[in-house]
Amino acid sequence: TQSTRPQRLLNAVQKNATRGDPRSVVKAIDDFCRHKEWAMNVGDEKGCILDSVVSEINPAAVLELGTYCGYSTVRIARLLPPHAKLITLEFNPDFAAIARQVIAWAGLEEKVQLVEGASGDWIPKMKEQFGITTFDLVFLDHWKDRYLPDTKLMEECGLLRKGSVLLADNVICPGTPDYLEYIRSSPRYESRYFKSHLEYTKVEDGLEKSVFKG
Numbered sequence: 001t002q003s004t005r006p007q008r009l010l011n012a013v014q015k016n017a018t019r020g021d022p023r024s025v026v027k028a029i030d031d032f033c034r035h036k037e038w039a040m041n042v043g044d045e046k047g048c049i050l051d052s053v054v055s056e057i058n059p060a061a062v063l064e065l066g067t068y069c070g071y072s073t074v075r076i077a078r079l080l081p082p083h084a085k086l087i088t089l090e091f092n093p094d095f096a097a098i099a100r101q102v103i104a105w106a107g108l109e110e111k112v113q114l115v116e117g118a119s120g121d122w123i124p125k126m127k128e129q130f131g132i133t134t135f136d137l138v139f140l141d142h143w144k145d146r147y148l149p150d151t152k153l154m155e156e157c158g159l160l161r162k163g164s165v166l167l168a169d170n171v172i173c174p175g176t177p178d179y180l181e182y183i184r185s186s187p188r189y190e191s192r193y194f195k196s197h198l199e200y201t202k203v204e205d206g207l208e209k210s211v212f213k214g
């Protein structure tokens with residue numbers, strides 16, 4: 001049977017990265033996607049911006065929407081302090097299965113809770129299921145037309161506190177126009193755009209960092 005791209009990405013990790021070394025897992029995926037097959041990871045250029053935001057916040061509770069193969073999950077989790085928790089939602093079971101193995105290869109299972117399911121179903125259950133009060137950081141990287149409804153849902157569910165940071169990938173390409181319009185015009189957020197490029201390409205893309213004002 002034909003392998004899938006996520007399976008070939010996992011094979012590249014298991015072949016080229018050192019078990020328990022998250023940095024080598026990130027490098028193996030970036031090398032694979034740059035030189036072998038493009039894949040929709042946040043990538044190394046936007047990944048450095050992600051790293052700086054995570055390091056600045058030093059979050060205890062992180063939510064990632066859209067795990068895919070776990071590249072940004074590993075990038076974030078490798079920077080978290082001990083006892084910090086990253087919950088990542090992925091509704092495609094095949095992608096989730098690959099991501100679990102990538103996260104395990106990096107040795108980060110203790111810090112990561114991968115939940116298989118749709119963000120719209122799980123966001124309202126975060127408090128009761130995982131004992132979360134609020135998230136310090138949310139990384140939005142799932143269907144681009146879900147960024148806005150899920151942000152409103154997180155507000156309604158009381159998952160954001162004064163100072164919570166939303167970091168959104170792909171606000172230019174593929175683009176999230178309704179989310180950008182809302183978050184940039186809302187008095188409840190302070191937003192800043194970090195110009196970059198679509199992963200592994202010269203096409204413009206960027207990250208929008210928005211701080212909730214409560």
Ligand SMILES: C[C@H](C[C@H]1O[C@@H](n2cnc3c(N)ncnc32)[C@H](O)[C@@H]1O)NC(=O)c1cc(-c2ccc(F)cc2)cc(O)c1O
Pocket residue numbers: 040041042065066067068069089090091092095117118119120141142143144146169170173174198199
């Ligand atoms: C959406 C995907 C990422 C993953 O998100 C999961 N997902 C979805 N909706 C939900 C939910 N509601 N709940 C849980 N998980 C969920 C899915 O299954 C994918 O695995 N990401 C992208 O499509 C994406 C696409 C591009 C891209 C850019 C230029 C092109 F020419 C082609 C593609 C770049 C990127 O950087 C992306 O991030």
Ligand SMILES: [Mg+2]
Pocket residue numbers: 040041042141169170
């Ligand atoms: Mg993305």
